[in-house]
Amino acid sequence: MGRLMVIEGRKGAQDAKRGKVFTKVIREISTAARMGGGDPKGNPRLRLAMDKGLAVNMSRDVMERAIKKATGELEGVSYEEIRYEGYAPGGVAVIVDCLTDNKVRTVADVRHAFNKCGGNLGTDGSVSFMFKKQGVLGYGPGASEDAITEAAIECGADDIVIYPEDGAIEVLCAPEAFEAVKQGMLAAGFPPLQAEVTMRAENDIKVEGEVGQQVAKMLDMLEDLDDVQNVYSNADLGADAYQ
Structure with missing residues (x-):
């Protein structure tokens, strides 16, 4: 993911x-x-x-x-952070981070998405131990692997991931080092296509066929909810998941 x-x-x-x-x-x-x-x-x-x-x-x-x-200079709405955890079909672990002004509405919407697609909403901590918070800077095909690797090491990154199928590169770092690594890569002349602090699964689960389609449908439903900020899963979806 x-x-x-x-x-x-x-x-x-x-x-x-x-x-x-x-x-x-x-x-x-x-x-x-x-x-x-x-x-x-x-x-x-x-x-x-x-x-x-x-x-x-x-x-x-x-x-x-x-x-x-x-900050109170203008009248506005206050949002509360809530995290929900559970499982999609196929044993896929899912984390849903929300910002809401109505917890009752939000949990009802999230539970509906889980139930409708054959998943189960769990308790706090039921799947989060499978994920790691991480800073990620993404570079597209054609980027220089050697140059980015050298710059990333200089900036204090933890790891560099190369995707040989398309040549994409990801620079990984600790969340607390994200801003320094990002600014360092910019200064070195390597602006990322994507830069975020996210949750990455320690191990992915391959899901294909009908199960993969159910998982994809559930993740899409959750993403579309107004109160949902981010959805994380350890699903490795097959090519037919969005058919």
């Missing part, structure tokens, strides 16, 4: 998806500002959230309004 995917669709669907992305980013900016203050220089989580906003072409005015609402 976590690899970039290209999805084709109608403009209306793309616009709706873009709106959901904006909603998720604004909630993350608001929560980060409320918890750590409105100055991104002293708030790494807010800085990362604002970078996500810039990556989806969100204006700075929109981000500044979200920060002001979160």
Whole structure:
């Protein structure tokens, strides 16, 4: 999981998806500002959230309004962080991170997605031990493996992963080192296509056929929920999962 995917669709669907992305980013900016203050220089989580906003072409005015609402300068909504854990079909472990102003609504929506697709919502800690929080910087095909590896080592990265099937490269680091590694790679002339602190499974589970399609449907349903910020799983989906 976590690899970039290209999805084709109608403009209306793309616009709706873009709106959901904006909603998720604004909630993350608001929560980060409320918890750590409105100055991104002293708030790494807010800085990362604002970078996500810039990556989806969100204006700075929109981000500044979200920060002001979160810090009390403007009237706004307060969001609570909640994590749900459980299993999808095939024994696939799933983590769902949410930001919500209504816990009753959120847990009902998340449970519905699990139940509808043959999964089971578990208890806190039931699957999170299978995942590791990690900083990831992604580079596309054609990037220089040797040059990126050398720069990543200099910047303090923990590991470099090469995907021989398409030449993509990922630079991995500890969450607390993410900002330093990212800035170091930028200074070295290697801006990443994707940069985030995420949850990575220690081991993936291969799921194919009908089970793979059920898992893909469940992950999509969860991703589409307004209160859901991120969905993580250890599913290694087969090529037929989205047929």
